[in-house]
Amino acid sequence: MKGIKTPQPDAMVQARSSAVVFALALAALIGFAPAAMAQAVRPLVTQSVDDRQTVELPGNLRPEANADNDRGPAADTLLLAHMQLLLRRPAETEAALVDLIDRLHDQNSPDFHQWLDGKRLRSEFGPAQSDVDAVTAWLASHGMIVHGVRVSGMVIDFSGTAAQVRDAFHAEIHALDVHGTPRIANMSNPRIPAALAGVVNGVVALHDFPAQPQYTEPVDAGFLDFPGYALVPGDLWTIYNFNPLLTAGITGKGQTIVVVEDTNVYDTADWTTFRTYFGLTGYTGGSLTQVHPAPASGTNNCSNPGVTGDAGEATLDTEWASAAAPDAAIVLASCADTNTTYGFLTAAENLIDSSSPPAIVSMSYGVCEAVQGAAANAAFNTVFQAGVAEGTSIFVSAGDQLTGPCNFDLSKAAVTDGLGVNGMASTPYNVAAGGTDFTDAASGDQSTYWSSSNSSAYESALKYIPEVPWNNSCASPLVSYYLGFATTYGSAGSCSTAYADGGTALDFVNNSGGSGGPSACATGTPKKPGVVGGTCKGWPKPSWQKLVGNPADGVRDLPDVSLFASNGNVWGHAYVYCYSNTAANSGGKPCSVGGPAPYTWSAAGGTSFVSPILAGIQALVNQKKGAAQGNPNTVYYALAKTEYGKKGSTTCDSSNAVPSGAGVGASCIFIDITGVYNSAKGAMNFGSNDAPCTNVGTSAVLNDCYRPSGEIGVLSKSKNAYDPTYPTATGWDFATGIGSINVTNLVDHW
Numbered sequence: 001m002k003g004i005k006t007p008q009p010d011a012m013v014q015a016r017s018s019a020v021v022f023a024l025a026l027a028a029l030i031g032f033a034p035a036a037m038a039q040a041v042r043p044l045v046t047q048s049v050d051d052r053q054t055v056e057l058p059g060n061l062r063p064e065a066n067a068d069n070d071r072g073p074a075a076d077t078l079l080l081a082h083m084q085l086l087l088r089r090p091a092e093t094e095a096a097l098v099d100l101i102d103r104l105h106d107q108n109s110p111d112f113h114q115w116l117d118g119k120r121l122r123s124e125f126g127p128a129q130s131d132v133d134a135v136t137a138w139l140a141s142h143g144m145i146v147h148g149v150r151v152s153g154m155v156i157d158f159s160g161t162a163a164q165v166r167d168a169f170h171a172e173i174h175a176l177d178v179h180g181t182p183r184i185a186n187m188s189n190p191r192i193p194a195a196l197a198g199v200v201n202g203v204v205a206l207h208d209f210p211a212q213p214q215y216t217e218p219v220d221a222g223f224l225d226f227p228g229y230a231l232v233p234g235d236l237w238t239i240y241n242f243n244p245l246l247t248a249g250i251t252g253k254g255q256t257i258v259v260v261e262d263t264n265v266y267d268t269a270d271w272t273t274f275r276t277y278f279g280l281t282g283y284t285g286g287s288l289t290q291v292h293p294a295p296a297s298g299t300n301n302c303s304n305p306g307v308t309g310d311a312g313e314a315t316l317d318t319e320w321a322s323a324a325a326p327d328a329a330i331v332l333a334s335c336a337d338t339n340t341t342y343g344f345l346t347a348a349e350n351l352i353d354s355s356s357p358p359a360i361v362s363m364s365y366g367v368c369e370a371v372q373g374a375a376a377n378a379a380f381n382t383v384f385q386a387g388v389a390e391g392t393s394i395f396v397s398a399g400d401q402l403t404g405p406c407n408f409d410l411s412k413a414a415v416t417d418g419l420g421v422n423g424m425a426s427t428p429y430n431v432a433a434g435g436t437d438f439t440d441a442a443s444g445d446q447s448t449y450w451s452s453s454n455s456s457a458y459e460s461a462l463k464y465i466p467e468v469p470w471n472n473s474c475a476s477p478l479v480s481y482y483l484g485f486a487t488t489y490g491s492a493g494s495c496s497t498a499y500a501d502g503g504t505a506l507d508f509v510n511n512s513g514g515s516g517g518p519s520a521c522a523t524g525t526p527k528k529p530g531v532v533g534g535t536c537k538g539w540p541k542p543s544w545q546k547l548v549g550n551p552a553d554g555v556r557d558l559p560d561v562s563l564f565a566s567n568g569n570v571w572g573h574a575y576v577y578c579y580s581n582t583a584a585n586s587g588g589k590p591c592s593v594g595g596p597a598p599y600t601w602s603a604a605g606g607t608s609f610v611s612p613i614l615a616g617i618q619a620l621v622n623q624k625k626g627a628a629q630g631n632p633n634t635v636y637y638a639l640a641k642t643e644y645g646k647k648g649s650t651t652c653d654s655s656n657a658v659p660s661g662a663g664v665g666a667s668c669i670f671i672d673i674t675g676v677y678n679s680a681k682g683a684m685n686f687g688s689n690d691a692p693c694t695n696v697g698t699s700a701v702l703n704d705c706y707r708p709s710g711e712i713g714v715l716s717k718s719k720n721a722y723d724p725t726y727p728t729a730t731g732w733d734f735a736t737g738i739g740s741i742n743v744t745n746l747v748d749h750w
Contacts (some may be wrong), residue, residue, distance in 0.1 A: 049196060084204040363430075369421055400435070403419050436565060
């Protein structure tokens, strides 16, 4: 037996009307919201709270919470610290806020850039105070400790034991063993009193599964073993045209970039070493500070996390944000994870809820929508929405798992859970940062784009390098063509097990590369946990996401813009960073000043690099404009619409950068990554973020895995035909979004 039978909540729970009345009075005395706040929002709690009448909060189960992993109920005394209960506004209030955010970003509106503050967000767009009181009273009636109300009244921070959670939410917390790692999670969806269903969106999490940093270390030798040309800051500046801005003094001076983390950096000296070796010390405004932001009111929910296993992520975030804006102040804001709440989510909420919200925030973590669950997806949407209403520009890594991000734990394996997107990046209120790779190695033109020697700051890039979507897998048309295969799929294709079993091609059966796709499971419940389907729905398409190539699918599409993100496993290019943690399995290498040259430092790739770099670019924009800019997507898409028109721009096509091409136009703001290059077989589209997939050994027959023969197929919009996910195209596409950026032109035309 794995544990006692799960209680049947509605049959065993008695009403707590008198306790709720008492707790309501207690909540009124505590006063979590401004006492003088006008009751401008329609109350949603209109009847007495009765624990005998409950409703389910669907879509909030981890796929790992299953019988195979179950090790029985957790101890009743287990403390679940700083859980979050996410609230919702009345529909008309939500619609009014969405409309106002559009006006805040509309140059023709009198509300343009008249950013809100937290008090106005709370008073005009938060839940009714009577609703907040009713919910906090109900939590208190079950013995929960309510620590405060965050994010403009939308998040209640509370703690309780596993027994109290079972009593209140009718969800039993169990111990799990997941591939040898102990975890805890709820084994059924939470339930709440029906009277609170209108205002309670969900419990953000009742488990301790971590998010995944979106960076990927290379193997010691690349799969195809090309000479490596690793990127350093000077290379970034040359390839994406930062240098005219830096020369003109647009360096991020006076700007602050916040990277939110669940760890501190391993050693702040690494950041200094990075800047010293790569010629950044002359930008004297640059600085690094680590903070642990407390909430604006209530009990502090942000403790110092110390150095955790995510320290490599924090290190590269701080270093490459500084590379993109060398005079900017870099602030690492970190909070410790609890056994229910991501530390970086807490940090973001506390900062955005503060009296001085940051102008620029970068987040480099991810979990796919279908795995993260409806309440957690809504939590990121809520905090990012508040952020852009206050003028914050928010950047999030789109993901490093191609079109199969729900299979993060299947490194070097075919996707089994189908299509998905990063639920932290899929909100309409953040820039989703995508990833590309360079084509110089595949075309044998490395000497055209790279010098044979380095400068004193180790850069060697000579010019812009043509790009394709970052895709390390056998489902990449470029990889398949280079290896001599006619197709990616089928028993004779590049993903075939016959070839893979024979040698190194097994390395290509992976889902490593830049992620993108339509939001498809932000809300609702998957039919199979962790797999898009059932009642899943994506976030609605935002008003600004209109561009040639972007489909009329009615949902938010990812990514928005892309930059180089490869880890070097195939074509030999990766980012260099200083991470001196040499402990086993840390990924770090010695890099002290006076020590080994950068050739021996850590190298990696991933959209984790792109997000802080885009944040750095935003610091250049903010410096030149002299103010916070809110959601950058409203400007990105407007500029791209002008540049691409109705048919795209042949002048701004990345393929023009090949040696035989005319060159990418000097006035282009965005570089359209179409993936179309001439080859011995004629013009071909080599661009795609498709991934290998299989149904073998799984309980689900995926409708999006095209596998006509053999064990390995490729993700497709049809299982009966090759309709790959997703090829590059003119204008916007799911592989690279708008494309990459000429940074000087972007800043000058903002």
